[in-house]
Amino acid sequence: LLARSYGDGDSVVIKTNDLCNALGEDLLARDSRSKILFLQSPLKTFLLSALNSFERRRWVRGRLLVVGCLFARIPFLADVEPRDLSDAEAAAALWLFNCAVCQFMLAGPAAHRVLALNGEAVADRPHDTLCIARDFFGLGGADTGADLTEIPSSRHAKDISVPYDAQARARDRNK
Numbered sequence: 001l002l003a004r005s006y007g008d009g010d011s012v013v014i015k016t017n018d019l020c021n022a023l024g025e026d027l028l029a030r031d032s033r034s035k036i037l038f039l040q041s042p043l044k045t046f047l048l049s050a051l052n053s054f055e056r057r058r059w060v061r062g063r064l065l066v067v068g069c070l071f072a073r074i075p076f077l078a079d080v081e082p083r084d085l086s087d088a089e090a091a092a093a094l095w096l097f098n099c100a101v102c103q104f105m106l107a108g109p110a111a112h113r114v115l116a117l118n119g120e121a122v123a124d125r126p127h128d129t130l131c132i133a134r135d136f137f138g139l140g141g142a143d144t145g146a147d148l149t150e151i152p153s154s155r156h157a158k159d160i161s162v163p164y165d166a167q168a169r170a171r172d173r174n175k
Contacts, residue, residue, distance in 0.1 A: 019063065021101045022070055028110040037133055038102045041119040043095055048173055050091035057087045063094055074100045123169045 016023075024036050041049070050060050068082035071093070077100070080093055105114045115136045121129045134140070 018098060019066055021098050022067060024101060024105050024114070025108065025110075028105065028108075028113055035113045035115070035137055036105065037136065038098075038105075038114070038116045039119040039122065040099065040102065040116055041095075043092065045120065045173060046095045047088065047091050050094070051087060057091075060087065060091045060094055064090055067094070067097055071097065076100075123165070 021038070028034050028036065050056050064082040064085075071077040071080050071082070074097060077093060077097060082090060082093065085093060102114070102116055105111065106116060108114075115133070117129060117132065
């Protein structure tokens with residue numbers, strides 16, 4: 001994606017997965033127009049999601065295989081050996097790693113091009129959250145025809161055939 005070229009007036013949105021978080025500073029340094037939006041979940045929400053099934057626990061372990069080698073860059077994780085962690089500790093370490101990456105960027109020279117949003121707000125207040133993101137990326141306002149009412153926010157992100165909203169998410173989390 002970085003090798004592609006776009007027109008000077010083009011706005012390009014690339015949704016990366018969490019494995020790319022550690023590349024944030026490089027992406028910001030590469031192009032002064034780059035911006036990064038971090039969606040962050042509270043620790044409890046992340047832990048509940050990461051530990052609720054065998055597949056999710058395996059996902060956490062897979063992520064740690066990739067980013068665990070970068071723990072040395074984070075002072076409070078430098079001495080942590082991912083293989084020695086329980087599933088809950090591994091999930092917490094992954095959450096801490098991603099939070100630290102975001103915080104380093106928010107404290108860096110390109111902090112004005114980094115926006116951290118609470119992931120809970122996406123489900124709880126989708127329209128307001130999307131307006132914040134739209135404004136941060138400079139994609140225009142209501143007068144530009146960017147109709148945010150057309151964006152579906154009542155479907156599950158992983159399976160759009162499943163109805164899902166803030167209440168369904170809260171029920172899942174409480175369960």
